[in-house]
Amino acid sequence: MNIQTVFLMLLGVVVFVIGTTNIRAYLRQRKPGNVLEGKVLFTRLVEKRDKEERLIQRYYELSVQCFAAGKTFQEKVNSTMQYEKGDIIKLVRRDGGLALFSDRAVTFGTALAITLAGMGLAVFPVVYQRNGERDASVVLVLLLMLGGVIALSSFLRERRKNLTQIQGEIIDVLYYRRGENKRFSKASESYFPVVKCTLHEKEKVFLSAYNSNTKGAYKTGTKLKLFYDEEQGRIVEKKASPALVVLAAAFWLMALVGIVSIIGSI
Secondary structure, X not given: OOHHHHXXXXXXXXXXXXXXXXXXXXXXXXXXXXXXXXXXXXXXEEEEEOOOOOEEEEEEEEEEEEEEOOEEEEEEEEEOEXXXXXXXEEEEEEOOEEEEOOOOOOOHHHHHHHHHHHHHHHHHHHHHHHHOHHHHHHHHHHHHHHHHHXXXXXXXXXXXXXXXXXXXXXXXXXXEEEOOOOOOOOOEEEXXXXXXXXEOOEEEEEEOOOOEOOOOOOOOOOEEEEEEEOOOOEEEOOOOOOHHHHHHHHHHHHHHHHHHHHHHHO
């Protein structure tokens, strides 16, 4: 077993875990009683800066009055998105507690496709060694077709949403560092923009889900194009890129070439 075989099998395991994790998240959000509503009673901004005055921590502590199974109780959750007293938010049961609900998880079909793709990647080297090139090519074709399905379904899912364009502005940048500088390695550094926008005549501030490893990639005062999903009541930072369609087409074209090759070898 060579290093390429081991790499493909490990990659397959990683992709499989990603797929199954998304399946569990999908099922957890749809299990009766797992998603509940809450009313924000109190909110407090927590910020911390290092010795160089770089923002290294920023989140909101929320005290939420929850409603579930005819009972009312209070819960504390943390959020990178600003909420005001009286806002109604969704929560989901997770790891014995509650967390903010997110609808950003992939669909069940996409999660299943990712899981199957991971299984295919893991068994591809084994099939190649035991059954030969033709059988391995069949597995590869199926993987490419699944890759196209995942890319296209992700694009269509996002583009079906009715989004309203709004304007945002970077008001700060959060510095995140993982690890320490050593002789043969350096700490991993990331920069996350803190964004301000206005929704329904109310100011909203949130920590972006996107980041850069380059210092100076985000500058305060920079205007951003954002989108608001009225149906889901959430801010969308970026629309689905048409590059996903191109990627799907490329996967299917390679799959077609593989099918022609397989037929020609029969």
